[in-house]
Amino acid sequence: MIRPPPLALALTLAVILALDATGCSPEVGRGNAGEGGGAGITVAAAASLTDAFTELVAAFGAPVELDFGPSSSLREQLLAGAPADVFAPADRSSMDAVVAAGVASDPRDFATNQLQIVVPAGNRAGVSGLADFADAGRLLGLCAEEVPCGRFARQALSNAGVNPVVDTNEPDVRALLTKVEAGELDAGIVYRSDVLAAGDTVEGVDLPADAGVTTSYPIATLAGSHHPDDAAAFVAYVLSDEGRAILAAHGFGPP
Amino acid sequence: MTAGTAPRRRAGQGRTPWLIAPLAAVAVAYVALPFAALLQRAPWTDLDDLVGQPVVTDALRLSITTALAATAVSLVIGVPLAWVLARGHLPGRSATRALITLPMVLPPVVGGAALLFAFGRRGLLGGPVYESTGLLLPYSVWGVVAANTFVAMPFLVLTVESGLRAADQRYEDAAATLGASRWTILRRVTLPHAGPSIVAGAVLCWARALGEFGATVTFAGNLQGRTQTMPLAVFLALESDRDAAIALSLVLMAVSLAVLLPLRDRWLTG
Incomplete structure (x- = not known):
């Protein structure tokens, strides 16, 4: 049973690392919302909502723990029973899956977002539209097809009749944006709100109206919430005029 | 670590102090249980279909070759x-050791960003x-090797250093005399003595490189057939299809076990 030290260590590491490969480990600790400790609610929200929701929570007043991640990862965590009180993904399909499983109910759209081409400040590669995404000579990135921003970007490219030649499919929208900000990519397709959040380091190029894809953000309270009233109050605040104003300031449109 | 091999055989198997065995059993159970749970969730009936796809074979080939390449670079x-750390007399040795250990401590994603700032298109060295x-290293298979090496090399360096330290230096002195x-x-003297620790270090390094995710995706990106290794494929499969993600993880585990189990008898007990 007992192995010699080096190999036991090697095996243990190999298996731990193999597990680590399935990702999401930083989000394991989720505060104490599920413990009924009265320390506030936990909101699982799409990574693209990071800045807007951080400001919303500050304005909301009551303690709220924010858990940001790719919508699809959050969905998997919630379906696996992770404790949270409110879910706000970046696409309806993630919400639908959670509602179908009985984990959330009565979702409502609270915002919309548009896609934009993002280029490093100065746009040295001279990217001007979707057609440039077929150019193998440029360094181009998209979100991976498996995450909403990648799916929507491919939809927009397909609407425009462009067959993209990309150098990387990033696992989430922030990862893609970071590479463009650092100038390591000539262009990517992200949400308008992300371009706004990145400030002066990047520039946004609007998509033509007929290729534009508008995404809806739904929000719902979760069935397993230990603080259903607080959760409902937060959802109401997001949907309120005050909440919408904050979202608008971060580049999100009305639902 | 490797110093334990020789005394272990001399002490014999029947004289284990009473508390050791149950504690070791707890350790084994703690690691084994999650894997048992993973196996129990595995989609056994669809396994053939899931792992036969080009996305999986591409990723597996890339993972194995880049992990081997990173191990080779780390050995060299x-x-x-x-x-140098074990035998040399250079000043700042502990600072060097601390530096070389940093990639083990740093979140790999941060390591990947640091690599980008150094070797990326706008990087300190990569720019010129x-x-x-x-x-350009990023977005290429060499970028994957670079990320793997950065993260995995410390495991080899620290293991070999401790092996060299444990070796009896009097043999070297005698040879010099x-x-x-x-x-x-x-x-003829130092490296053969350090042999088991070099093998153990290389195995650790390879295993770490095989599972590497964060630095790879941040530095090299993610493109099937070019930079998408198994961990990246697993991560993205998890976004859309949990069964596929578990199936891919099983493949990764099977590959590492297939390499690590025979190695034990071949090298480490000799």
Whole structure:
């Protein structure tokens, strides 16, 4: 049973690392919302909502723990029973899956977002539209097809009749944006709100109206919430005029 | 770590102190249970379909080859570094050791970003190289090897260093007294003594590189057939299809076990 030290260590590491490969480990600790400790609610929200929701929570007043991640990862965590009180993904399909499983109910759209081409400040590669995404000579990135921003970007490219030649499919929208900000990519397709959040380091190029894809953000309270009233109050605040104003300031449109 | 091999055989198997065995059993159970749970969730009936796809075979081939390449690079530059740390007399040795250990501590994603700032298109070194030659590490298979090496090499360096320290230096002194050159001593005395620790270090390094995710995706990106290794494929499969993600993880585990289990008898008990 007992192995010699080096190999036991090697095996243990190999298996731990193999597990680590399935990702999401930083989000394991989720505060104490599920413990009924009265320390506030936990909101699982799409990574693209990071800045807007951080400001919303500050304005909301009551303690709220924010858990940001790719919508699809959050969905998997919630379906696996992770404790949270409110879910706000970046696409309806993630919400639908959670509602179908009985984990959330009565979702409502609270915002919309548009896609934009993002280029490093100065746009040295001279990217001007979707057609440039077929150019193998440029360094181009998209979100991976498996995450909403990648799916929507491919939809927009397909609407425009462009067959993209990309150098990387990033696992989430922030990862893609970071590479463009650092100038390591000539262009990517992200949400308008992300371009706004990145400030002066990047520039946004609007998509033509007929290729534009508008995404809806739904929000719902979760069935397993230990603080259903607080959760409902937060959802109401997001949907309120005050909440919408904050979202608008971060580049999100009305639902 | 490797110092334990010789005394273990001399002590014999029947004389284990009473508390050792149950504690070791707890350790084994703690690691084994999550894997049992994973196996129990595995989609056994669809396994063939899931793992036969090109996305999986591409990722598996890339993972194995880049992990091997990273191990080779780590051996070439890591073993000399381990020797310097164990035997050399340079000032700032502990600072060097701390530095070389940093990639183990750093979240790999941060390591990947640091690599980008150093070797990316706008990086400290990568910038001038790209401007003059057009060569770029990110988005290429060499970028994957670079990320793997950065994260995995410390495991080799620290293991080999401890092996060199544990080896009895009097053999080297004796060889020197008998007129052996420094190079001969290294080749005929030091390295053979450090052999098991070099193998153990290489295995650790390879295993770490095989599972590497964060630095790879941040530095090299993610493109099937070019930079998408198994961990990246697993991560993205998890976004859309949990069964596929578990199936891919099983493949990764099977590959590492297939390599690690035979290695034990072949090398480490000799």
